[in-house]
Amino acid sequence: MLLGVRHWKKRSESCSFSGSVQATFVKVLNIEMKVQKVLLQSDVHLKSDKTPVTVADYGSQAIVSFVLEKELSTEPFSLVAEEDSGDLRMESGQEILHRITKLVNDTLVIEESYTVATLSSEDVLRAIDSGKSEGGSSGRHWVLDPIDGTKGFLRGDQYAIALALLDEGKVVLGVLACPNLPLASIGTNNKHSSESSNEKVGCLFSAKVGEGTFMHSLDGSSLIKVHVSDIENPEEASFFESFEAAHTSHDLSSAIAKVKLGVKAPPIRIDSQAKYGALSRGDGAIYLRLPCKGYREKIWDHAAGSIVVTEAGGVVTDVAGNPLDFSKGEHLDRDTGIIVTNRKLMPSLLKAVRESIQEKVSPM
Numbered sequence: 001m002l003l004g005v006r007h008w009k010k011r012s013e014s015c016s017f018s019g020s021v022q023a024t025f026v027k028v029l030n031i032e033m034k035v036q037k038v039l040l041q042s043d044v045h046l047k048s049d050k051t052p053v054t055v056a057d058y059g060s061q062a063i064v065s066f067v068l069e070k071e072l073s074t075e076p077f078s079l080v081a082e083e084d085s086g087d088l089r090m091e092s093g094q095e096i097l098h099r100i101t102k103l104v105n106d107t108l109v110i111e112e113s114y115t116v117a118t119l120s121s122e123d124v125l126r127a128i129d130s131g132k133s134e135g136g137s138s139g140r141h142w143v144l145d146p147i148d149g150t151k152g153f154l155r156g157d158q159y160a161i162a163l164a165l166l167d168e169g170k171v172v173l174g175v176l177a178c179p180n181l182p183l184a185s186i187g188t189n190n191k192h193s194s195e196s197s198n199e200k201v202g203c204l205f206s207a208k209v210g211e212g213t214f215m216h217s218l219d220g221s222s223l224i225k226v227h228v229s230d231i232e233n234p235e236e237a238s239f240f241e242s243f244e245a246a247h248t249s250h251d252l253s254s255a256i257a258k259v260k261l262g263v264k265a266p267p268i269r270i271d272s273q274a275k276y277g278a279l280s281r282g283d284g285a286i287y288l289r290l291p292c293k294g295y296r297e298k299i300w301d302h303a304a305g306s307i308v309v310t311e312a313g314g315v316v317t318d319v320a321g322n323p324l325d326f327s328k329g330e331h332l333d334r335d336t337g338i339i340v341t342n343r344k345l346m347p348s349l350l351k352a353v354r355e356s357i358q359e360k361v362s363p364m
């Protein structure tokens with residue numbers, strides 16, 4: 001763990017992102033893993049868009065935001081993050097706010113460099129609302145998904161904590177923690193394999209523009225540079241997609257992968273940006289995300305994952321083949337879907353996607 005933290009610190013100095021932020025980030029993970037085990041139904045709430053949010057989502061956002069702001073006290077601080085305090089400020093939100101405040105204080109006490117006076121509920125609300133920035137094409141903005149794949153988190157499956165840095169609208173840093181992702185490959189196209197890490201679970205991916213992608217184990221015992229699969233024949237590629245059928249069209253991706261490309265392996269369906277992490281180390285060669293028409297993707301669902309993949313040699317585009325544009329505020333500006341693969345497979349994948357979408361629009 002410490003090895004990963006020191007490594008990150010060295011690579012990130014020019015971006016004012018110190019190792020203690022990373023260390024605290026890892027502490028947040030440990031708390032989330034604990035919360036995941038004991039989570040009570042009463043700790044789960046539905047937001048206005050009917051998606052779930054838990055004490056762990058709010059607690060994670062408060063801690064990461066609090067620590068980042070402290071670390072970066074000498075420069076303007078801007079954070080675009082998923083959660084806001086609206087529901088917590090209502091009468092009905094007081095009980096959950098109390099539990100979040102306790103969780104945040106319990107976590108910060110463990111991290112000695114942040115032992116401040118106990119935070120009040122108002123301090124916690126303020127920390128959560130630090131994430132209200134809108135982002136955009138100028139200056140620097142941190143982008144945080146405190147728990148990506150909340151539905152996976154609640155099932156005890158995959159989830160991620162995703163933090164990225166935008167500079168003039170481009171992603172320049174990303175860190176993706178996947179506490180439930182095995183260190184060993186979960187796919188068939190694995191470039192990365194480690195005999196000794198077969199049983200271990202918990203990976204932290206980090207990427208800085210121009211410097212590649214690294215995978216750290218959460219216990220700090222290993223650190224490796226990772227690369228996407230170099231498979232050229234689509235038939236041999238395995239592909240990732242969302243676990244939740246409501247988040248992507250499983251039928252359309254099956255038509256693209258099986259029918260058009262001849263992919264033989266069944267889809268690997270996992271929650272969250274853990275898909276980007278797994279693809280960056282070559283577990284599979286393709287990630288297809290084809291949401292319902294009208295769904296607008298948020299930048300925090302893709303910023304960290306996309307740099308983790310591109311720095312590992314992969315390509316991330318919309319279905320027209322254009323790079324994702326993170327400079328337009330909290331939404332990606334297109335609603336057409338996202339495809340991810342290696343450079344060799346991208347032309348045939350793009351062609352297959354285009355044809356399948358066309359056939360869906362005008363069935364024979």
Ligand SMILES: Nc1ncnc2c1ncn2[C@@H]1O[C@H](COP(=O)(O)OS(=O)(=O)O)[C@@H](OP(=O)(O)O)[C@H]1O
Nearest residue numbers: 147148149150242243244246247270271272291295
């Ligand atoms: N309708 C719809 N379509 C597409 N995407 C949606 C939709 N609703 C939600 N979301 C976002 O999906 C995020 C979860 O990531 P995945 O879809 O990759 O994972 S999974 O569906 O849980 O398998 C999830 O992230 P979190 O809210 O951080 O969990 C949402 O931002």
Ligand SMILES: [Mg+2]
Nearest residue numbers: 051052082150
């Ligand atoms: Mg959510």
Ligand SMILES: [Mg+2]
Nearest residue numbers: 145148149301
């Ligand atoms: Mg998310």
Ligand SMILES: [Mg+2]
Nearest residue numbers: 082145147148
């Ligand atoms: Mg989230």
